[in-house]
Amino acid sequence: MARRSKSDDDSARLFTDMLKAQGEAARAVMAQFLPGAAAALPGSDAIGKWAQDLGTAANEWQEMWLNFQQQQALPEHLPPVLSNPAEWWEALNAFYRQVPLADPEKQQEMWREGVELWEDVLGEYGIGPKAAKAQPDEGKHTPHLPLNDRRFADPKWREQPIFALIHQSYLMFSRQMMKLVDEAEGLEQHEREQLRFATRTMVDALCPANFPMINPVVLERTMEKHGENLVKGLNRLAADLEKGQLTHTDAAAFRLGENIAVTPGKVVHETRLYQLIQYSPTTTEVLETPLVIFPPWINRFYILDLNPKKSFVKWAVDQGLTTFMVSWKSADESLSDVTWDDYIRAQIDAIDHIRARLEVPCVHTIGYCVAGTTLAATLAILARRGEADKVKSATFFTAQVDFEKAGELKVFVDDAQLEMIRQASKNGFLDGRYMAATFNLLRGPELIWNYVVNNYLLAEDYPAFDLLYWNGDVTNLPSRWHIQYLQDLYRDNLLVLPDRLSADGTPIDLTRIETPAYIQAGREDHIAPAESVFRMTWFLKGPVRFVLAGSGHIAGVVNPPDAHKYQFWTNEGRFHDLDSFRENAKEHPGSWWPDWISWLEAQDKARVPARGKRKPGGRGDHVIEDAPGRYVTMR
Numbered sequence: 159m160a161r162r163s164k165s166d167d168d169s170a171r172l173f174t175d176m177l178k179a180q181g182e183a184a185r186a187v188m189a190q191f192l193p194g195a196a197a198a199l200p201g202s203d204a205i206g207k208w209a210q211d212l213g214t215a216a217n218e219w220q221e222m223w224l225n226f227q228q229q230q231a232l233p234e235h236l237p238p239v240l241s242n243p244a245e246w247w248e249a250l251n252a253f254y255r256q257v258p259l260a261d262p263e264k265q266q267e268m269w270r271e272g273v274e275l276w277e278d279v280l281g282e283y284g285i286g287p288k289a290a291k292a293q294p295d296e297g298k299h300t301p302h303l304p305l306n307d308r309r310f311a312d313p314k315w316r317e318q319p320i321f322a323l324i325h326q327s328y329l330m331f332s333r334q335m336m337k338l339v340d341e342a343e344g345l346e347q348h349e350r351e352q353l354r355f356a357t358r359t360m361v362d363a364l365c366p367a368n369f370p371m372i373n374p375v376v377l378e379r380t381m382e383k384h385g386e387n388l389v390k391g392l393n394r395l396a397a398d399l400e401k402g403q404l405t406h407t408d409a410a411a412f413r414l415g416e417n418i419a420v421t422p423g424k425v426v427h428e429t430r431l432y433q434l435i436q437y438s439p440t441t442t443e444v445l446e447t448p449l450v451i452f453p454p455w456i457n458r459f460y461i462l463d464l465n466p467k468k469s470f471v472k473w474a475v476d477q478g479l480t481t482f483m484v485s486w487k488s489a490d491e492s493l494s495d496v497t498w499d500d501y502i503r504a505q506i507d508a509i510d511h512i513r514a515r516l517e518v519p520c521v522h523t524i525g526y527c528v529a530g531t532t533l534a535a536t537l538a539i540l541a542r543r544g545e546a547d548k549v550k551s552a553t554f555f556t557a558q559v560d561f562e563k564a565g566e567l568k569v570f571v572d573d574a575q576l577e578m579i580r581q582a583s584k585n586g587f588l589d590g591r592y593m594a595a596t597f598n599l600l601r602g603p604e605l606i607w608n609y610v611v612n613n614y615l616l617a618e619d620y621p622a623f624d625l626l627y628w629n630g631d632v633t634n635l636p637s638r639w640h641i642q643y644l645q646d647l648y649r650d651n652l653l654v655l656p657d658r659l660s661a662d663g664t665p666i667d668l669t670r671i672e673t674p675a676y677i678q679a680g681r682e683d684h685i686a687p688a689e690s691v692f693r694m695t696w697f698l699k700g701p702v703r704f705v706l707a708g709s710g711h712i713a714g715v716v717n718p719p720d721a722h723k724y725q726f727w728t729n730e731g732r733f734h735d736l737d738s739f740r741e742n743a744k745e746h747p748g749s750w751w752p753d754w755i756s757w758l759e760a761q762d763k764a765r766v767p768a769r770g771k772r773k774p775g776g777r778g779d780h781v782i783e784d785a786p787g788r789y790v791t792m793r
Contacts, residue, residue, distance in 0.1 A: 268334050271330065271334070272330060275304065275305075275326060275327070275330050276323065276327070278304055279301075279303060279319070279322050279323050279326050280319060280323065282301035282302060282303065282319075282322070283301060283319040283322070285319060300316075301316050301322060303316060303322060303326055304326070305329040305330060305333075306329075307325075307329055309325075309365060309367045309603060309607075309608075310325045310329075310367065312374075312375050314374040314375050314378065315374060315375075317374070318374065321372075321374045324372055325366055325367075328364070328365060328366050331361070332361040332364075332365075335357050335360075335361055336354070336357060336358065336361070338357075339353050340354070348568065348572070351566065351568065351569055352569045352572070355566055355569045358602075359599060359602060362602040362603055362606075362607060363602075363607070365603070365607060367611055368607050368610055368611060368615075370615050373611070373615065376611070376615045379615075379616050379617075383617075386617075387615070387616060387617040388615065388617075390617040391613060391614035391615055391616070391617045394613050394614055394617070395613075395614050398613075402589075402591050403591045403594065403595075403630065403632070404598070404606065404609055404610075404630075405609070405613060405620065405630070406609055406620075406623075406626040406627075406629060406630050407620055407621055407622060407623045407626035407627050407630065408619075408620040408621065408622045409627060409630070411622035411627075412624060414460070414786055414790060414791055415784070415785070415786050417465070418460060418463075418464060418624055418627065418628075419459075419460035419463045419464075419785070419786040419790065420463070420465070420466065421437050421463050421466075421469055421471045421472045422437065422784075422785065423435050423436055423437035423438055423483075423774060423784070423786075424436055424774035424781040424782070424783070424784060424785060425485075425781060425782040425783045425784070425785065425787040426482075426511075426515065426774055426779075426781050426782065427508075427511050427515075427782075428782055428787075428789070429504065429507065430487070430492065430493070431487055431493065431500060431501070431504050432484050432485060432486050432487060432504050432508070432789070433484075433485040433487075433782070433787045433788070433789045433790075434450075434482055434483075434484060434485075434508055434511060434512075435482065435483040435484075435485055435785045435786065435787060436480070436481070436482050436515075436774040437471060437472075437475050437481045437482070437483070437774075437785065438773060438774060439475060439478075439480065439768035439772055439773060440475050440476050441475075441476070441478045441768060442767065442768055443478060443765045443767055443768060444478045444479065444480045444765060444766060444767075444768045444772055445478055445480070445758075445762070445763075445765055445766075446518065446762065446764040446765060446766045447518060447520060447521060447522055447550050447761075447762050447764070448479070448480035448481070448512055448516055448518065448521050448522065449474060449480065449481050449521065449522040449523070449524065449758075450481075450482040450483075450484070450508055450509060450512055450521050450522070450523055450524070451471070451481070451483045451484065451523075451524045451526070452484050452505055452508075452523065452524065452526065452529035452530070452533055453483070453484065453485075453486070454526050454527040454528045454529045455486035455501070455528070455529065455633065455635070456527075456528060456590075456593055456633060456635060457628070457631075457633060458485075458628060458631050458633060458790055459483055459484065459485050459486070459786075459790065460628060460786060460790065461526075461625075461628050461712065461715075461716065462483070462526070462715075462716065463786075464624045464625065464628065464716070465624055467718065467720065467721075468624075468716055468718055468721075469718075470715075470718075470751070471483060473718060473719075473751060474755075477755050478765065479522075479758075480516065480768075480772055482508070482512055484504070484505075484508055484529075485786065485787050485789045485790050486789065487789045487792060488590065488633040488634045488789075488792050488793060489586075489587035489588075489633070489634040489635055489636045490585075490587060490634065490792075491585045491586055491587070493586070493587065493636050494585060494586020494587060494636060494637070494638070495586070495636075495638070496638065496639050497636070497638055497639045497642060498532070498535075498639055498642060498643060498661055499661045500639070501529075501532050501639070502532055502536050502539065502661045502662055503662050505523075505532060505533060506536060506539075506540070506662075509521055509523070509548055509549065510548070513548065515771055516771055516772065519547065519548075520548055520549060521548070521549060521550060522549075522550050522551045522552075522553070522758060522761070523549055523551070523552050523553065524552075524553040524554075524555065525552070525553070525554055525555070525557055526555040526556065526557070526715070527557055527685070527686060527711070528557075528643070529557075530554040530555060530556070530557020530558075531557050531558055531559055531647065531653070533552060533554065533557070534552075534554070534557070534559050534653075534668055534671065534694065534698075535653065535659075535661055535666050535668075537549060537552055537671045537673050538666045538667055538668050538671055539661060539662065539664045539666060541670040541671055541672065541673075542664050542665065542666075542667065542670060543664060546671075546672065546673060549673050550673075550674075550761055550762060551673060551674045551675070551676070551758060551761045552671075552673050552675045552676075553676040553677075553678070553758075554675065554676070554677045554678065554691075554694065555678050555715050556678065556679060556680055556683055556685070556686040556691055556711050556714070556715060557677075557686065557691065557694065558686050558690045558691055558693075558694070559653050559654055559668060559693070559694050559697060560651065560653075560654045560690065560693035560694070560696070560697070561647050561648050561653075561690065562651055562690075562693075563687060563689050563690040563693070564648055564686070564687070564690050565684060565685065565686070565690065566600055566684065567596075567600070567648065567685065568648055570596060570644070571644045571645070571648040571649040572649075576641060576644060576645065576649075579592075579637070579640065579644070580637070580641065583637035583640075583641075586637055586638070587634045587635060587636055587637055588634060588635045588640050589632075589634055590632030590633045590634045590635065591632055593632065594629070594630070597685065600684050600685065605629075625712070646659060653666065653668070654668060654693075654697060656668075656669060668697040668698065669697055669698075669699055670699070671697070671698050671699060671700060672698075672699050672700035673698075673700050674700050674701045674702075675694075675698050675701070675702045675703070676702075676703045676705070676757055676758075677691065677692075677694055677695060677702060677703070677704045677705070678691075678705050678714075678715065678750065678754075679691035679692060679704070679705070679706050679707065679714075680706075680707050680708075680709055680710045680711055680713075680714030680715070681706055681707065681708055681709065681710075681714070682708075682709055682710040682714070683710045683711045683714060684710060684711065685710075685711040686711060688706060688736055689735070689736045692704060692735065692739065695732065695733070702732070703728075703757055704728075704729075704733075704739060705726050705728055705750050705753060705754075706726060706727040706736075706739070706740070706743070707724065707725075707726045707750050708723075708724030708725045708726060709723075709724050717748075717749045717750070717751070718749060718751065719748060719749040719752055721748075722747075722748050723748070723749070724748070724749070725745055725746060725747050725748065726745075726746050726748075726749070726750035726753065727739075727740070727743040727744065727745050727746070728743065728744050728746065728753065729741075729742060729743040729744065
């Protein structure tokens with residue numbers, strides 16, 4: 159084993175010192191605001207054994223961390239700030255110190271707000287000038303704190319005044335910081351969005367729940383387990399750093415084709431870019447016009463086939479639809495030349511293959527997210543070529559064509575961010591873990607810090623959750639296509655300008671599309687905001703049905719009727735914007751799926767027997783393999 163360097167020793171020691179400093183900071187805050195209330199934290203006599211055990215745990219962590227570093231297990235691409243917890247802490251502190259302060263008048267206002275909050279909080283515990291407000295309630299007073307956040311829902315955050323003061327002060331600080339960003343003068347809109355994202359990321363990271371020495375839930379667990387939870391958690395941290403990805407769920411609990419992505423079917427066609435799955439019918443008759451689903455290639459297709467109760471695929475098959483699914487291949491060096499043109503050609507190829515296989519003139523189509531954006535381009539190209547009749551209808555799940563209001567993802571498309579993506583791309587493709595980290599940052603408290611607390615600090619058992627398994631099953635992206643997509647669509651918004659973009663040798667003009675369209679948006683979608691998705695209605699010239707679903711980018715789509723969850727809104731006619739649509743829109747309880755199937759059947763009600771090649775893999779039918787196929791398993 160390699161010798162330890164002085165820098166290694168200093169690194170591990172600094173991490174340990176960071177934990178100690180958090181405890182000292184908590185005591186210092188308590189001493190300043192709660193004189194004589196040292197008993198709010200464990201006293202020296204009470205924590206002697208616990209401190210000794212924690213010291214042993216810290217030493218064990220140091221040994222493990224140094225061994226881990228000496229084995230050079232960290233991926234080469236991992237930035238130093240992520241490979242060393244001490245540097246992460248220092249980076250956060252440096253960023254915090256550099257946040258621009260408000261003018262003196264604003265500082266005074268913030269200070270007064272802070273003093274008032276502290277007096278209110280302390281008053282709930284019978285301390286300070288507002289102590290009289292703490293009236294006993296049947297012998298026990300329940301503090302009523304002014305600021306609420308689900309990260310502090312555990313009663314332990316309210317049992318002791320020090321922890322109430324810590325988390326209430328944090329919530330005040332975070333709101334003040336976001337308000338400063340919103341009120342800052344002299345910023346362009348894109349600059350304000352970038353500053354808002356950076357500031358929110360910073361305040362999320364500084365949440366006291368993330369720090370073991372000032373999180374009462376973690377403190378109690380650590381005392382109960384004599385530090386074993388921190389040792390287990392830090393081993394998990396090292397393992398996650400080694401694989402370059404945060405663990406959200408128990409991956410061993412899921413096996414593709416056995417308990418996830420289990421709808422029966424066959425792979426009936428494949429190219430170097432995708433496999434085409436045809437699912438086996440469950441009805442004696444099926445709609446004559448088949449359905450092909452184009453999922454986003456930035457994720458695995460089985461978000462639409464998680465399990466039988468949640469599966470859109472199974473539900474569609476049970477409605478009598480001959481259903482096909484495209485399974486995109488995760489990019490590797492062999493796909494380094496792939497561009498957007500290749501994905502459009504792939505959609506056309508899938509449509510033509512299904513038409514020839516089933517001997518039908520046209521297909522219904524669904525495009526989800528980025529594949530929906532591409533489907534719109536595909537339809538425009540087919541219309542320009544006089545082949546629009548190949549597609550009977552087009553359904554768009556949370557898909558955008560106008561990116562002016564594309565939300566927080568736009569903070570990643572300036573020149574500096576695009577250059578970073580170029581640098582991160584190796585051998586012609588972008589590691590899918592970068593995209594996963596990007597999407598996780600958009601919901602940091604739920605998808606990052608919640609798991610830091612549960613996995614690393616509390617050492618909770620990993621849950622067996624199929625949606626989280628899918629979320630962690632990342633795909634690599636062809637870097638040429640990815641950068642082109644971000645530049646041309648997100649940054650320059652060229653898709654909505656007639657003939658500014660071309661693909662497969664044909665100019666793209668969305669206003670040529672006359673195919674009947676069903677457009678679904680999620681009310682709380684943070685990836686494809688509903689306002690942005692709605693704008694597709696501005697460009698399509700055929701009949702359009704727009705539906706606003708409750709929830710977001712995933713749950714708003716994957717919402718089976720039997721779940722009886724959420725709701726959706728409809729409003730007949732054409733509207734200029736989403737606000738106009740919402741006026742007098744009719745709210746419907748539950749899933750929008752039945753509304754969609756009624757709309758689809760209205761396009762063509764003709765049915766045929768489910769026989770011949772409608773049953774993939776039957777006599778005389780050449781198929782490649784069983785669903786879900788090889789491509790979905792490739793990493």
